[in-house]
């Protein structure tokens with residue numbers, strides 16, 4: 001791990017106002033053609049939109065920030081375009097984003113007199129359809145019904161297309177993910193009170209979900225969205241485009257064997273395969289930079305329940321959480337079902353990331369081994385049977401757990417907190433946690449991010465912790481007060 005302090009690593013130059021990431025998050029570690037199998041290793045390594053091999057079909061010219069175009073094949077994405085009418089009701093006005101199993105579109109619901117904007121998640125044809133059922137069941141749980149931290153399904157239907165039948169889930173549109181909001185910010189940090197409120201809301205979301213028997217199973221920065229203010233619905237499409245930018249369709253071009261792009265006008269060029277759109281649409285940026293967020297507009301929603309499960313009904317052994325927030329039992333005890341405690345580990349990691357300028361565990365292209373090495377730097381030697389199972393330990397540690405890495409490469413709790421939370425805040429002239437708060441914060445994280453799942457607090461215990469009660473929840477309550485006033 002590089003001992004840098006606060007320079008963001010993946011910051012790419014903004015195109016218009018949207019923060020750019022490495023082009024897409026959709027390059028899977030498994031062969032693209034087997035889309036059903038993609039559900040299993042939900043690991044994203046790196047990105048490309050022009051990915052192809054001779055076995056996997058045609059190659060396309062690269063287009064930044066759109067879904068992997070190889071995903072447009074039988075069983076894969078549904079080709080949609082701006083202005084399409086979906087289900088005789090939803091007029092597509094822009095793209096909101098994409099995930100590994102879906103594209104998400106901003107549409108106007110033309111069925112209501114006061115046409116409102118909605119988000120339509122169009123799943124790949126081979127997607128198993130679990131998320132709607134999960135969300136429906138969750139929403140039926142008393143208490144969750146009205147919770148605004150869990151997505152509300154407005155409509156659900158299927159559509160047929162050249163690549164198969166696709167489940168579509170309609171929800172209110174959100175602004176952007178926390179990951180996007182932070183990447184858009186110049187300081188790579190949220191204001192302290194905003195971050196505290198986000199942490200409180202996320203913890204409450206997890207508490208509600210756990211209380212009704214569900215484990216989310218995929219808590220990470222990209223799955224927490226900032227809610228959209230209702231004022232969006234007052235904009236006409238024209239006003240929306242003026243304010244946020246009109247769609248900028250990018251022609252999808254096949255690559256010749258030489259690697260050159262064919263031209264659309266090239267009479268020699270073969271037609272695009274059936275089911276591949278002629279244009280790809282980079283997403284709109286409805287978001288806000290993390291620096292500019294105010295407490296009164298900080299409302300989050302925990303999304304992507306595609307791998308949520310009820311331990312009471314179903315055992316889940318495999319973790320789909322990205323490595324940076326994946327609990328260690330997923331590696332060391334693959335035959336023991338995951339539990340609520342797996343979410344608590346991820347929650348601890350994400351809360352650190354909300355308060356700081358980067359993730360608790362450094363994860364850019366990190367292998368499981370590097371991640372486990374960091375866990376040991378943080379937590380010391382794992383339980384003996386886990387230590388014995390970890391074959392690569394000798395590369396990084398002596399038998400007694402003493403790291404072989406140089407001192408400068410060892411980042412313990414205090415160093416991570418100081419270097420990645422406090423120091424960047426101080427250097428940017430932002431508010432930092434006082435000593436009392438810092439202690440309470442670290443005490444809380446140190447009870448959540450521990451080796452043994454059974455030693456982690458429950459979500460309920462967690463809400464009772466000093467940092468939550470004295471700093472996080474009051475910030476959230478203050479936000480609500482200001483929201484009501486404005």
Ligand SMILES: Nc1ncnc2c1ncn2[C@@H]1O[C@H](COP(=O)(O)OP(=O)(O)OP(=O)(O)O)[C@@H](O)[C@H]1O
Pocket residue numbers: 096097098099100101102103104119121171172173174175176177222223225303304306
């Ligand atoms: N309601 C919404 N409003 C605005 N943007 C959204 C909405 N839902 C999803 N998005 C955007 O689309 C991205 C992908 O969504 P989501 O994670 O639900 O898809 P997925 O196919 O399940 O992805 P993965 O499983 O790879 O995380 C989000 O990170 C977000 O940027």
